[in-house]
Amino acid sequence: MASDFAFESLNPAQREAVAAQDGPVMILAGAGTGKTRTVTCRIAYMLERKIPAENILAVTFTNKAAAEMRERIAGMVSKKAAKEMTVCTFHSLCVRILRGGIDKLGYKKNFSICSGSDQSGLMKRLLVRMGGKEERIKPEAVLGAISKAKNQGLDPTDIEDDFYANLAVAYHNELRAQNAVDFDDLLLLGEQVLREHADVREHFRQLYRRVTVDEFQDTNALQMKLLQQLVGEPYHVCVVGDDDQSIYGWRGAETANILEFERFFPSPKVIRLEENYRSTQAVLHTANSLIKHNLGRREKALRATRKDGEKVRIVAMPGDDEEAEFIAEEILAGKSAAGRKWEDFAILFRTNGQSRKLEMALRERKIPYRMVGAQSFYDRREVRDVMAYAQLMVSPDSDVPLLRVINAPNRGIGNSTAVLATEWSREHHESVWQALCDPEFRNELGGKSRAAIEAFVALISGARNKIEIGGANPATVLEELINEIDYRPWIERGCKTQSEKDQRREGISMTLDDLRGSIAKGRKLQRWIDDCALASDREEDDLERKQGATLITLHASKGLEFPIVFLVGLEQGFLPHSRSVAEGTVDEERRLLYVGITRAQDELTMSYCSQRVRYGQTMACEPSNFITELDDTHIDHTSYDDLLGAEANSDELDNFFGNLRGMLDEVD
DNA sequence: GACTAACGTTTTTTT
DNA sequence: AACGTTAGTC
Numbered sequence: 175m176a177s178d179f180a181f182e183s184l185n186p187a188q189r190e191a192v193a194a195q196d197g198p199v200m201i202l203a204g205a206g207t208g209k210t211r212t213v214t215c216r217i218a219y220m221l222e223r224k225i226p227a228e229n230i231l232a233v234t235f236t237n238k239a240a241a242e243m244r245e246r247i248a249g250m251v252s253k254k255a256a257k258e259m260t261v262c263t264f265h266s267l268c269v270r271i272l273r274g275g276i277d278k279l280g281y282k283k284n285f286s287i288c289s290g291s292d293q294s295g296l297m298k299r300l301l302v303r304m305g306g307k308e309e310r311i312k313p314e315a316v317l318g319a320i321s322k323a324k325n326q327g328l329d330p331t332d333i334e335d336d337f338y339a340n341l342a343v344a345y346h347n348e349l350r351a352q353n354a355v356d357f358d359d360l361l362l363l364g365e366q367v368l369r370e371h372a373d374v375r376e377h378f379r380q381l382y383r384r385v386t387v388d389e390f391q392d393t394n395a396l397q398m399k400l401l402q403q404l405v406g407e408p409y410h411v412c413v414v415g416d417d418d419q420s421i422y423g424w425r426g427a428e429t430a431n432i433l434e435f436e437r438f439f440p441s442p443k444v445i446r447l448e449e450n451y452r453s454t455q456a457v458l459h460t461a462n463s464l465i466k467h468n469l470g471r472r473e474k475a476l477r478a479t480r481k482d483g484e485k486v487r488i489v490a491m492p493g494d495d496e497e498a499e500f501i502a503e504e505i506l507a508g509k510s511a512a513g514r515k516w517e518d519f520a521i522l523f524r525t526n527g528q529s530r531k532l533e534m535a536l537r538e539r540k541i542p543y544r545m546v547g548a549q550s551f552y553d554r555r556e557v558r559d560v561m562a563y564a565q566l567m568v569s570p571d572s573d574v575p576l577l578r579v580i581n582a583p584n585r586g587i588g589n590s591t592a593v594l595a596t597e598w599s600r601e602h603h604e605s606v607w608q609a610l611c612d613p614e615f616r617n618e619l620g621g622k623s624r625a626a627i628e629a630f631v632a633l634i635s636g637a638r639n640k641i642e643i644g645g646a647n648p649a650t651v652l653e654e655l656i657n658e659i660d661y662r663p664w665i666e667r668g669c670k671t672q673s674e675k676d677q678r679r680e681g682i683s684m685t686l687d688d689l690r691g692s693i694a695k696g697r698k699l700q701r702w703i704d705d706c707a708l709a710s711d712r713e714e715d716d717l718e719r720k721q722g723a724t725l726i727t728l729h730a731s732k733g734l735e736f737p738i739v740f741l742v743g744l745e746q747g748f749l750p751h752s753r754s755v756a757e758g759t760v761d762e763e764r765r766l767l768y769v770g771i772t773r774a775q776d777e778l779t780m781s782y783c784s785q786r787v788r789y790g791q792t793m794a795c796e797p798s799n800f801i802t803e804l805d806d807t808h809i810d811h812t813s814y815d816d817l818l819g820a821e822a823n824s825d826e827l828d829n830f831f832g833n834l835r836g837m838l839d840e841v842d
Numbered sequence: 843g844a845c846t847a848a849c850g851t852t853t854t855t856t857t
Numbered sequence: 858a859a860c861g862t863t864a865g866t867c
Contacts, residue, residue: 235856235857236856236857237857263857264857265857266857289857357856357857358857360857361857421855422855422856422857424854424855424856425855425856425857524854524855525853525854525855526853526854526855527852527853527854528853581843584843584844586843587843588843588844589843590843591843622843623843708857709857727854727855728855729854729855729856730855730856748854751853751854751855752854753853753854754854754855762855766855787858788852788853789851789852789853789858790858790859791858
């Protein structure tokens with residue numbers, strides 16, 4: 175037997191999971207049952223058994239989760255082994271597969287990945303071209319429909335709405351012409367190349383002999399197909415998940431994958447982890463009483479290993495201002511009275527828009543906090559622009575980045591010229607870049623535009639030559655280019671506040687530094703661009719560096735835990751969200767709340783408001799129906815007013831609520 | 843083509 | 858309330 179680094183600290187079910195190394199394995203791991211620990215131990219044990227690290231693949235849901243898992247394994251076994259394993263998302267796995275074999279599908283190997291605002295920009299142009307502008311269709315709506323179809327394994331031309339189907343075709347052709355793919359194409363083409371090319375398939379099956387898939391409840395039909403291609407006999411595949419925590423149905427996730435796993439991978443060993451180590455009995459009981467209301471789930475007996483603990487509080491708030499103030503004061507009080515760290519507190523909400531008042535309340539009290547989510551770093555304008563220039567260094571024929579920066583900063587190539595160039599490129603079946611280089615096209619233009627275009631072409635070509643012919647460091651070349659075009663002054667001119675300016679400047683330098691670091695590690699420019707496109711993860715370093723209370727959406731909170739949790743906005747329309755009510759997906763909202771509740775280790779406070787400001791207007795709110803579904807055994811129902819009255823005797827709080835009243839009066 | 847002012851829209855969740 | 862888009866002006 176191996177030197178059991180962890181065996182003795184595991185419970186019997188966890189031990190069984192670690193020991194079950196061969197053939198298909200399904201681990202059904204309820205919230206807080208030590209899932210990550212079990213999975214990392216299981217992989218560490220593989221390494222212990224001298225399975226070569228390069229044969230191990232672990233697929234996670236986010237890049238951050240991948241980094242974490244790798245780190246934890248590194249802590250248990252050798253750093254070297256952890257480095258040699260493949261731990262990544264389905265999407266980055268597919269990039270890996272496609273960088274080697276996409277030419278088999280008729281793409282050039284230097285394909286680019288179109289994501290985020292570039293994708294919306296492309297769709298927006300298509301809407302204009304195809305006359306969908308009058309109907310005020312949102313590009314994101316079309317992209318969403320296309321994405322959904324692709325992930326369900328449908329052809330986008332099958333989309334019900336004819337106009338959408340046409341747009342889907344145009345969108346696909348456009349990407350195809352640019353040798354570009356979107357996120358969904360990565361999976362689609364990855365699966366296709368494995369399915370159609372036995373040599374590629376065998377290569378990867380030989381390479382990844384041991385596959386683990388985390389957060390399996392969030393995989394969709396397409397990812398399941400991919401997994402089937404990737405895993406051959408004798409099916410050393412392990413999936414880990416919890417159907418109660420499936421919250422990505424809107425992205426095509428199918429809990430059916432959990433139920434159907436055994437159909438694809440015969441007679442799997444099924445192991446249940448049901449002992450919850452995270453939460454108090456009060457929290458867990460409350461969570462269980464809620465999730466019970468979902469039909470068609472795998473019944474689970476989640477057992478608390480901890481004592482009852484503090485009662486769960488449900489607080490009725492007059493409005494969202496009071497809610498924010500109350501929580502901020504609670505954090506302040508909890509920090510000093512109970513000796514908690516800022517990091518012990520988390521505030522969970524349904525939509526990103528709900529964070530603003532909370533942020534303000536925290537900032538007023540100088541409570542440090544970190545916002546997880548919100549706008550992705552990589553979708554910030556200046557970052558996108560810099561990356562677009564980087565991409566032009568690699569492949570100037572990519573229209574999307576080219577059109578993005580053709581006039582950023584302003585260089586005298588306005589919209590009308592850009593449209594002319596695009597049309598010319600379409601007529602001549604070439605890229606926009608090629609059109610710009612074409613003397614015939616230039617002759618069509620006025621002298622001013624022509625000179626501007628010639629300068630632009632010279633700029634990009636010059637930079638490309640420095641890298642390709644001169645062998646210069648791409649990071650240096652890009653930095654010089656950014657300086658040469660006076661990008662910084664231009665972007666700063668559009669800023670209203672100083673902090674905005676600082677932010678932009680920081681974004682630019684962080685991007686350039688990141689590239690420099692990546693190049694220093696010996697990576698190619700293309701690789702860096704790929705990593706950025708896939709890492710829609712937030713500023714990871716920033717996240718780890720920054721200390722403080724956590725503000726986070728319910729979705730992003732999955733997999734995390736906090737000693738003290740505030741869950742706000744339990745109102746009809748927010749939780750469940752009105753859209754989910756309309757679409758008949760309230761079950762998923764219930765799971766979302768379940769995920770939120772089970773994040774709490776020691777204390778949980780949920781709140782709802784009678785009114786809330788939306789679109790600058792005050793609106794009345796009803797308490798969420800979910801509240802009535804909860805079992806009250808461990809719940810303390812109170813209201814803002816109750817707490818005001820009850821705490822009136824306490825000196826330190828007296829002041830606070832006095833102040834609060836004062837503020838309210840001012841508002842009124 | 844660039845800049846400004848008025849207008850209208852917005853808020854689900856993310857690889 | 859705040860942001861992005863659009864129309865109108867120089």
